[in-house]
Amino acid sequence: MILVIEDDKTINNLLCKVLSDSGYETDCAFDGEEGLNKALNTKCDLILLDLMLPLKTGEEVLREVRKVSSTPAIVLSAKDQVINRIELLRLGADDYISKPFDIDEVILRIEAVLRRTKNTSDAPVIEFMDLRLDKESKRVFFKNEEITVTGMEYSILELFLENPNKVFSKRNLFESVTGDAYMSDDNTMNVHISNIRKKIAKYTDESYIDTVYGMGYRLSK
Amino acid sequence: MILVIEDDKTINNLLCKVLSDSGYETDCAFDGEEGLNKALNTKCDLILLDLMLPLKTGEEVLREVRKVSSTPAIVLSAKDQVINRIELLRLGADDYISKPFDIDEVILRIEAVLRRTKNTSDAPVIEFMDLRLDKESKRVFFKNEEITVTGMEYSILELFLENPNKVFSKRNLFESVTGDAYMSDDNTMNVHISNIRKKIAKYTDESYIDTVYGMGYRLSK
DNA sequence: TCCAATCTTTAGATTTCCTTAAGGATTGAT
């Protein structure tokens, strides 16, 4: 879940829309007080934070948040605010984006920050509930039992475990995993997903992989 | 413990703060003399070292340190200092980062260096199950019987035994072992693996080397 | 130089698994 704290309604809505199109759940806040409240009381994966906010500045919000959590934060700064990296880090932010921003860049930055701050980038072992994946040996386990998976199944699971809860369209999955271009009526990923589910089902009743009708699939509890 | 030697107090504190947020213990020094002292007299796992320092340059510090220890070191260089890899190695550093740096990059580099320098076990003998490899004499044993291996076979086995369970692609293997660039669809490693297996099979039914279809090979029980 | 050991290439047989296609089930909109 990504929390967008931004008082300009147009920008806020735009960000939320684009993010949810990219498969993220979002929450929004329109002033510093509300933002701080939500940041402290809801469990979110990343905060997108404007610096110039009513009631409480972004800087104040971030300082408060940092006292109790290390939720990654990306700061949005107006184009005439010069922010250098040192300043930024003093604030406790993980990255910043100047307005006016390119929406694709926002997505990229968000994904970069999430990648960096998650155990992903280098952690040799990723876990999600009882599922564990060892990147070195390319093995997958449920609790302590190995689930034998094919190469494609492994790649799909790795992608899911590195981005839990994120929705991947079939196109997305296919292209991430094979590197090839996706043909529109392709049913391949269906089958892989089905096979993965079948293998997981031997060990548990939990589904782990949700279908998001019309959108794709998501690793979820 | 990571020792930060950097005369700019802001940067030094920033680095220490971020490192300790990432779970590392830190120590700091603000000039070359102090840095050298701490490097020699405290047990640290890694040194972050600015080149331009008062009292003693980073280069001098590193040279002194290298006389008595191989503690990994990452050099911080001002943006206008051009440092090439050769120069870097002459200094005895393990990596370098140009200022102004991205703090996340620093963390990543530190982790990469620690990972690289950790596992290079200097142990002259490595074992995996009943397989034993003597790096000094370059010989391989199964229990107490010697398996005569060729040079290439030895290198492959050494790589495997240093990284048990890790999957190596053919490209990986080929490039690690020969140093040459790998041409796709090269079948050489297949054959070596096959020959190694044949030799091991004389002593046991265990396979030791798994094929991971589409990915590579892995030393495994 | 010559030989023997080692490495690389080749090629056919074998294994693995990715994709396709088809029929049935589910979902969400009207």
Add this chain to the structure above:
DNA sequence: ATCAATCCTTAAGGAAATCTAAAGATTGGA
């Protein structure tokens, strides 16, 4: 409740990766 769109599963064909033996090339030592 109905219907179209989407999704699930199964099974089989064929593509791709691998294995092995054997022949060809290379290397290093005598």
